[in-house]
Amino acid sequence: MAKLRPNLTDVDPVWNRIRKEAQDAMRNEPLIAGLVHSSLLHHATLERAMGYRISMKLASAEMSEQLLREICDEAFDSEPMLGQAVRADLAAIFERDPACHRLLQPVLYFKGFQAIESYRVGHWLWQQGRKDLAYFFQMRISEAFGVDIHPAAKIGRGIMIDHAHSIVIGETAVVGDNVSMLHSVTLGGTGKDDDDRHPKIADGVLIGAGAKVLGNIRVGHCSRVAAGSVVLSDVPPCKTVAGVPAKIVGEAGCDQPSLSMDQLLRATGE
Structure with a gap:
């Protein structure tokens, strides 16, 4: 009842x-x-x-x-x-x-x-x-x-998916609180294993348009993934990664990138 x-x-x-x-x-x-x-x-x-x-x-x-x-x-x-x-x-x-x-x-x-x-x-x-x-x-x-989200995926609160074209979030993916992502983001697996195979996105992360985060890897809290990047390894907290494959290119730029929505890449020291 x-x-x-x-x-x-x-x-x-x-x-x-x-x-x-x-x-x-x-x-x-x-x-x-x-x-x-x-x-x-x-x-x-x-x-x-x-x-x-x-x-x-x-x-x-x-x-x-x-x-x-x-x-x-x-x-x-x-x-x-x-x-x-x-x-x-x-x-x-x-x-x-x-x-x-x-x-x-x-x-x-x-x-x-x-x-x-x-x-x-x-x-x-x-x-x-x-x-x-x-x-x-x-x-x-x-x-x-x-938008294709497996019902077993675990997603926190305070989520913004902007535009929301072609979002894919896999079965064992975990998304923390206060995460922002733009269109064409994939949180996907690699290979054919059916175990824990999808990314773990910590709180406060900003994921740019077209970014692909693949495998059972962790993106640390308050980090930024630049648009179009392919992330294949762990990202430390409060960093910005960009490229194919993605590499650390600097700090996140602020303490809450998912809230500021600032996607500009700046040279180190700015």
Whole structure:
């Protein structure tokens, strides 16, 4: 039986702000009033709104929106950490993406955010032993968003995936908290072994567009991987790596590269 949840509308500043933004959006553009109301204002909590949004995006002739919504609601009701992760991811996008001016934008429009929250439901299913349903979520996330995350992968909170074209995250990959990555990033394996074979990305890492991190290697906290790099060996904390294969080219440049989103390579000593 689903856990009883309190009415969060009076104590949830994130959800209250989204609802205010939704009302403003409907006044400014009446043609999207139906979308905004059904996706946001119709729901009592952010968790319910996310369940609805995920189900609408992943529904197909193979599985209905109603069934998917029931699965999402069960996940959010059973695991409060999912709702906390949604809020952390929203804050990350709002703070780091200069194209994001309102909290409702990721919920309604940003496929990177929608993909990662859908993955979180799939990961919950995987942890419950419902692996076939988790694989179904993986398949539909890939088809709907162009983002392929294995449901067994472990991903922290405060994640921003910008643009989110062609993201691949493998089965034994681990991604820490407050990580930012851009489009066409691969966290992949090497060879045909089926053991622990994917990268471990520590907290606060920034991974540039098109970067490939391959094998059971570790990228240390608050490091930067430059765009287009191929990383095949461990990266120490607080360093910048670039090239094919990637080599250390300097310090990370700041104490929180994933927050600053600074991707410029500077000569040593600058």
